[in-house]
Amino acid sequence: MSDKPVALVTGCSTGVGLYTAIRLAEAGYKAVATMRDVSKQQALFDEAANAGVEIEVRPLDVCHQASIDTAVAAVMAAHGRIDLLVNNAGAGFLGSVEHTGDADLRRTMETNFFGVWNLTRAVLPHMRAQGSGRIISVTSVGGLLGQPFNEAYCAAKFAVEGMMEGLAPLAAQFGVQVCLVEPGPINTEFVASVRSTSQDALAAMAEPYATLAQRYMASSGNVFATYGQTGDDIARIIADLAVAEGPDFRTITSDFAKAMVASKVVDPTGNSVIKIFNDRLKG
Numbered sequence: 001m002s003d004k005p006v007a008l009v010t011g012c013s014t015g016v017g018l019y020t021a022i023r024l025a026e027a028g029y030k031a032v033a034t035m036r037d038v039s040k041q042q043a044l045f046d047e048a049a050n051a052g053v054e055i056e057v058r059p060l061d062v063c064h065q066a067s068i069d070t071a072v073a074a075v076m077a078a079h080g081r082i083d084l085l086v087n088n089a090g091a092g093f094l095g096s097v098e099h100t101g102d103a104d105l106r107r108t109m110e111t112n113f114f115g116v117w118n119l120t121r122a123v124l125p126h127m128r129a130q131g132s133g134r135i136i137s138v139t140s141v142g143g144l145l146g147q148p149f150n151e152a153y154c155a156a157k158f159a160v161e162g163m164m165e166g167l168a169p170l171a172a173q174f175g176v177q178v179c180l181v182e183p184g185p186i187n188t189e190f191v192a193s194v195r196s197t198s199q200d201a202l203a204a205m206a207e208p209y210a211t212l213a214q215r216y217m218a219s220s221g222n223v224f225a226t227y228g229q230t231g232d233d234i235a236r237i238i239a240d241l242a243v244a245e246g247p248d249f250r251t252i253t254s255d256f257a258k259a260m261v262a263s264k265v266v267d268p269t270g271n272s273v274i275k276i277f278n279d280r281l282k283g
């Protein structure tokens with residue numbers, strides 16, 4: 001049994017997940033950093049050495065139930081408890097409905113939604129038995145506002161939002177707090193990964209989509225350059241949320257992201273959200 005609270009974080013090879021593991025270790029957690037390919041662990045160990053903390057790395061591919069079951073069982077066997085689950089692993093896909101084939105759609109849903117569902121379902125009984133725990137899921141502004149060329153990704157993040165909003169009041173009955181972290185743009189490996197996974201769909205894109213996609217990506221590039229946070233910015237927010245008394249259900253991570261979401265909340269017609277992205281498509 002660990003003498004520290006135990007945190008399990010997904011997607012720790014890069015970006016938000018990597019820094020979340022570090023910040024949680026600094027905050028006093030036994031940080032179990034998981035990644036689907038543990039040969040990528042060196043960057044995490046280098047940052048951990050800089051920060052003077054110890055991180056435990058375990059394999060976990062959120063798209064495979066056997067991997068989820070093995071990882072949860074291993075953490076329970078080693079430490080006897082899981083106090084915090086951070087559902088961070090995620091991946092985007094660029095392509096509108098017409099360009100998103102079945103394999104890309106399913107991979108996007110598997111990574112961003114089914115993975116979150118299946119891991120949460122595996123961890124929840126242990127937290128319920130403990131009578132305590134916290135589940136923090138990283139969604140996105142794209143979990144609240146649909147965005148062109150990101151239909152599959154947004155559908156998956158919306159799904160997580162619905163799942164967690166439904167679960168939160170229920171889990172609270174047995175001492176488990178459920179929270180969402182909703183970033184706007186973050187300058188991590190994410191965009192490069194999305195472009196690489198989507199390059200065939202983008203290359204095959206004909207008019208009228210091709211020009212719209214070029215404009216949208218140029219405008220989004222400006223948004224990342226102007227308003228992008230760092231992976232560590234988000235990690236610090238997650239670490240604060242992990243230890244907060246009575247944490248908010250929803251944490252939108254920047255003023256830029258809050259302003260975007262406000263357009264949805266204050267306008268029940270939904271027209272303000274459509275206008276934001278219509279303008280981006282105009283370049």
Ligand SMILES: NC(=O)c1ccc[n+]([C@@H]2O[C@H](COP(=O)([O-])OP(=O)(O)OC[C@H]3O[C@@H](n4cnc5c(N)ncnc54)[C@H](OP(=O)(O)O)[C@@H]3O)[C@@H](O)[C@H]2O)c1
Pocket residue numbers: 010011012013014015016017035036037040060061062063087088089090091092111138139140141182183184185186187188189190191193231
């Ligand atoms: N970057 C943004 O602009 C942005 C904005 C809003 C929300 N988010 C969300 O923030 C979270 C973190 O993203 P990030 O910006 O840190 O991006 P990132 O640097 O690309 O990190 C994504 C992580 O997820 C992992 N991953 C992907 N598929 C996986 C799978 N099947 N099983 C386990 N891990 C898997 C990746 O592992 P590999 O190295 O093996 O690919 C990587 O460790 C994601 O949920 C993302 O949707 C990102």
